[in-house]
Amino acid sequence: MLKVENLKKAFGKNEVLTGIDGVVNSGQVIVVIGPSGGGKSTFLRCLNLLENPTSGKIAFEGQDLTQLPEKKLDDIREKMGMVFQSFNLFSNMNVMDNLTLAPKRVKGEDEAQAQKKALELLERVGLAEKKDAFPESLSGGQQQRVAIARALAMDPDVMLFDEPTSALDPEMVGEVLKVMQDLAHSGMTMVVVTHEMGFARQVADEVWFMDGGDIAEKGTPEQIFEHPQNERTKDFLSRIL
Ligand code: ADP
Ligand code: MG
Numbered sequence: 001m002l003k004v005e006n007l008k009k010a011f012g013k014n015e016v017l018t019g020i021d022g023v024v025n026s027g028q029v030i031v032v033i034g035p036s037g038g039g040k041s042t043f044l045r046c047l048n049l050l051e052n053p054t055s056g057k058i059a060f061e062g063q064d065l066t067q068l069p070e071k072k073l074d075d076i077r078e079k080m081g082m083v084f085q086s087f088n089l090f091s092n093m094n095v096m097d098n099l100t101l102a103p104k105r106v107k108g109e110d111e112a113q114a115q116k117k118a119l120e121l122l123e124r125v126g127l128a129e130k131k132d133a134f135p136e137s138l139s140g141g142q143q144q145r146v147a148i149a150r151a152l153a154m155d156p157d158v159m160l161f162d163e164p165t166s167a168l169d170p171e172m173v174g175e176v177l178k179v180m181q182d183l184a185h186s187g188m189t190m191v192v193v194t195h196e197m198g199f200a201r202q203v204a205d206e207v208w209f210m211d212g213g214d215i216a217e218k219g220t221p222e223q224i225f226e227h228p229q230n231e232r233t234k235d236f237l238s239r240i241l
Helices: 040-047 070-078 095-105 111-124 140-152 170-185 197-203 221-226 231-240
Strands: 002-011 014-024 029-033 055-060 080-083 158-162 189-193 206-211 214-219
Touching: 002 040, 014 040, 014 214, 029 040, 029 197, 040 158, 040 189, 070 080, 080 140, 095 111, 095 140, 111 140, 140 158, 140 170, 170 189, 170 197, 197 221, 206 221, 206 231, 214 221, 214 231, 221 231
Parallel strands: 029 189, 029 206, 080 158, 158 189
Antiparallel strands: 002 014, 002 055, 206 214
């Protein structure tokens, strides 16, 4: 589904991504871990061209995104849902409108169709009874679950998560991870940046350890957590586990 080749990104003289290679197959869950400042967010933002790579290739469903004109990119971005640390809901709209806005505007769905799907998604994240609520009346965990449902409302082929639980109070982390775990089990292709090592162990097909702008090591959760080979991986894990 996604194939990244020698992806580089510099901000001025600061080389933030120094040559990333990786493949994400359909239905796979990739969890990206690593120290702060290592380039994880920049990598995710490059994947859907929120950030323009300096060089390298990003093939998505067979098309090299770095070669596509901006107009075509909008179609591609619709197929990549993104969930951020800060929930970014539209604060002036209730939950239902948050979910139906883009499907109506961008995909041309009619009101009834968009609402039906939105309700199904809200049920899936356990928030159907909050459909008329405004974001400010919801807890952080609830807002993040709405944000996930909103991304899913566009029927994406892949979901990108950038530290989706980092801004939450500890007691709300579990409910969001549960939604993500259910999504993974439903077969969604996912790339998840997180510091939640329990989630990585349980849900990842592959863990990518990213540090200093490249992926130092990739492997199954067992390989990475029980038998890391790279000194940088070992050092990072020894500090957090
Ligand atoms: P991580 O998500 O792993 O913490 P980031 O991708 O956020 O890492 O950041 C990696 C590096 O890129 C940092 O040194 C950061 O300062 C730099 N960086 C990120 N975004 C920008 C930007 N828009 N302009 C300049 N530098 C940036
Ligand atoms: Mg980050």
